[in-house]
Amino acid sequence: MLDTPTAIRRAAMDLLARREHGVQELSRKLQQRGAEQALLAIELQKLQDEGLLSEQRYLESYIRSRGLGGRGPARIREELTQRGLSRQDIDIALDEADIDWQEQLHELWQRKFGEKPADQKAFGKQARFLLYRGYPMDWVQRLLR
Structure with a gap:
């Protein structure tokens, strides 16, 4: 039970030590562990002010x-x-972001499929996979043609 500011801060710091968290995500996790909303809001604001919690x-x-x-x-x-x-x-x-999204798309396609689709069925399969992964349709079509 996280019923003191110290307990809330300790639990928050434990989570932040593992990886970065967003404010809402951290708040949700701490509430699931029993943190009171009023104390939680104050402690999260302190963490933000100290630069330990950054969106x-x-x-x-x-x-x-x-x-x-x-x-x-x-x-x-x-x-x-x-x-x-x-x-x-x-x-x-x-x-x-320092990411070349088109290059990431090409590398993902190369790893997964490696060759241009031979027919419409293969085209559809490759296109669905890449679209599901979050790449725009025009990029996918350009890559597969």
């Missing part, structure tokens, strides 16, 4: 991790939106 760092870390893992910008945008981050902040972070 910007979380965005950068998440985009880098997922992008290098083969996810495209549309998929990453959707995942971050579901995590409660603002669309504007997400779009800015995606634009500023």
Whole structure:
């Protein structure tokens, strides 16, 4: 039970030591562990003021991790939106990410398939896979043709 500011801070620091978290995500996890909302809001604000909890760092870390893992910008945008981050902040972070999305698309396709589709069925299979991963239709079509 996280019923004191010290307990909430300790639990938050334990989570932040493992990886970056967004404010809403960290808040949700701490509430699940029994943190009171009033104390939680104060402690999260302190962590932000001290620079230990940063939405910007979380965005950068998440985009880098997922992008290098083969996810495209549309998929990453959707995942971050579901995590409660603002669309504007997400779009800015995606634009500023040091990732060549077209190159990531090509590398993912090369690893998974390696050769151009031989027929419509193969084209559909490759296109669905790449679209599901979050790459725009025009990029996928250009790559497969």
